[in-house]
């Protein structure tokens with residue numbers, strides 16, 4: 001199937017490593033152009049080398065209010081247009097409700113929640129007013145299965161992701177009449193540095209992984225490529241009637257359809 005992504009342009013926040021990077025790679029494989037954002041200059045440089053000339057990797061922080069317009073204007077300047085965004089960000093630190101302070105919540109809210117909402121709002125505003133207008137513009141959010149079911153010791157994620165899943169649905173209503181789509185992706189355990197560090201935080205990463213895999217119907221962690229391929233499909237015009245919904249990419253881990 002041709003995903004019709006050729007020459008379409010996407011901004012990917014959290015795009016220098018992990019799930020965002022896997023999405024950028026899948027889009028580039030399909031002929032799209034990407035602007036990949038991350039904070040570490042070293043990872044930005046490496047992402048640029050790995051993604052090649054169809055990509056522009058930029059230093060930026062999702063918590064920075066100026067970042068979205070800077071990314072949009074660079075995309076227009078270099079690639080001539082924007083067709084959508086995939087919003088990912090580093091996961092909040094682990095800890096239970098009783099272990100996390102007000103400062104932890106404020107910090108997680110500003111990057112994970114407010115940063116994502118701001119990026120989505122400004123991307124949609126651009127897509128609604130772009131000239132020529134974007135056909136099938138789309139904004140995707142990388143969330144977590146915690147949007148549906150709490151994960152032990154990830155209280156910040158458990159608290160913030162369900163609200164973002166509602167933003168996905170709410171925004172679909174608002175931008176659908178303009179031909180724009182929204183969606184959320186709910187990764188379960190995809191083998192990235194984030195999951196490695198969560199397993200390591202238990203003190204015995206091998207046991208943690210074995211225990212996690214034992215309750216996944218497919219009995220394994222997903223690969224970043226499996227995630228990136230699904231994301232590329234949902235960002236593509238071939239998913240043109242899918243909006244306002246969240247899809248779990250979790251090997252069946254979430255037992256709530």
Ligand SMILES: NC(=O)c1ccc[n+]([C@@H]2O[C@H](COP(=O)([O-])OP(=O)(O)OC[C@H]3O[C@@H](n4cnc5c(N)ncnc54)[C@H](OP(=O)(O)O)[C@@H]3O)[C@@H](O)[C@H]2O)c1
Nearest residue numbers: 014016017018019039040061062090091144189190192194
């Ligand atoms: N992997 C999974 O199975 C899984 C499961 C559930 C939920 N998730 C969620 O999915 C998201 C992505 O996970 P991942 O596994 O891809 O994590 P990752 O491997 O740690 O990659 C995170 C990426 O986001 C960038 N980033 C972090 N904070 C940022 C910020 N404030 N502004 C811009 N970029 C930022 C990182 O680069 P810099 O650090 O250089 O900025 C990196 O490129 C996280 O929110 C995580 O909680 C992942």
